[in-house]
Amino acid sequence: RKEVEQDPGPFNVPEGATVAFNCTYSNSASQSFFWYRQDCRKEPKLLMSVYSSGNEDGRFTAQLNRASQYISLLIRDSKLSDSATYLCVVKGLSGSARQLTFGSGTQLTVLP
Amino acid sequence: EPEVTQTPSHQVTQMGQEVILRCVPISNHLYFYWYRQILGQKVEFLVSFYNNEISEKSEIFDDQFSVERPDGSNFTLKIRSTKLEDSAMYFCASSDPAGGDSPLHFGNGTRLTVT
Numbered sequence: 302r303k304e305v306e307q308d309p310g311p312f313n314v315p316e317g318a319t320v321a322f323n324c325t326y327s328n329s330a331s332q333s334f335f336w337y338r339q340d341c342r343k344e345p346k347l348l349m350s351v352y353s354s355g356n357e358d359g360r361f362t363a364q365l366n367r368a369s370q371y372i373s374l375l376i377r378d379s380k381l382s383d384s385a386t387y388l389c390v391v392k393g394l395s396g397s398a399r400q401l402t403f404g405s406g407t408q409l410t411v412l413p
Numbered sequence: 414e415p416e417v418t419q420t421p422s423h424q425v426t427q428m429g430q431e432v433i434l435r436c437v438p439i440s441n442h443l444y445f446y447w448y449r450q451i452l453g454q455k456v457e458f459l460v461s462f463y464n465n466e467i468s469e470k471s472e473i474f475d476d477q478f479s480v481e482r483p484d485g486s487n488f489t490l491k492i493r494s495t496k497l498e499d500s501a502m503y504f505c506a507s508s509d510p511a512g513g514d515s516p517l518h519f520g521n522g523t524r525l526t527v528t
Contacts, residue, residue, distance in 0.1 A: 335516055339456075342502070342524075343521065343522070344504055344519040344520060344521050344522050345504070345519050346519070347516045347517075347518070350516060388456070399444060399461055399468075399469075399508070400458050400461060400469055401446075401448075401456075401458065401517060402458070403455050403456040403457070404455065405454075406455065
């Protein structure tokens with residue numbers, strides 16, 4: 302099983318659509334979870350941390366299911382500027398408290 | 414907002430040459446990292462650094478790689494004898510000492526091209 306697995310997409314959605322991304326991780330002892338976004342040939346930028354109770358930041362909602370080792374990101378009312386690759390990131394997956402393990406990313410294109 | 418800065422933004426070198434990639438982490442951060450991303454592939458961990466020593470390294474980080482914090486602000490990655498397969502984006506990152514769930518903040522990267 303891949304350590305952090307994501308649907309690579311691409312997801313092509315119209316402006317205003319709601320889109321959901323899923324991610325699974327292999328180590329139940331993993332400690333912290335994040336969604337980063339990465340624009341083409343740029344650095345990963347933190348979008349949001351993911352908490353066990355679920356959390357929301359504006360149009361973005363993240364959920365964590367530790368029992369299923371599953372993380373999700375929901376984007377509502379998508380904007381053109383949301384077009385990017387969304388990276389599911391897990392800290393502590395490899396047994397290290399601080400090392401991040403990245404998924405391959407899910408590519409999103411929001412169409413006008 | 415404080416940020417991690419990296420120089421140069423693009424480095425072209427010939428196979429077998431040494432390169433040094435430079436990073437200035439966020440000033441109050443204590444944990445420093447190097448990651449790389451080969452074009453079209455996922456971001457991969459190379460090394461973490463804390464308290465002036467390597468705390469962890471991956472299998473990628475072999476003897477040709479080294480890191481150093483030569484002064485209070487810079488954090489460098491040296492590749493001693495570059496290979497074609499070292500061509501990638503190299504990202505420096507830092508995190509604060511607040512706890513294990515503090516996120517990493519990435520620099521804008523150095524694109525290394527080995528010819």
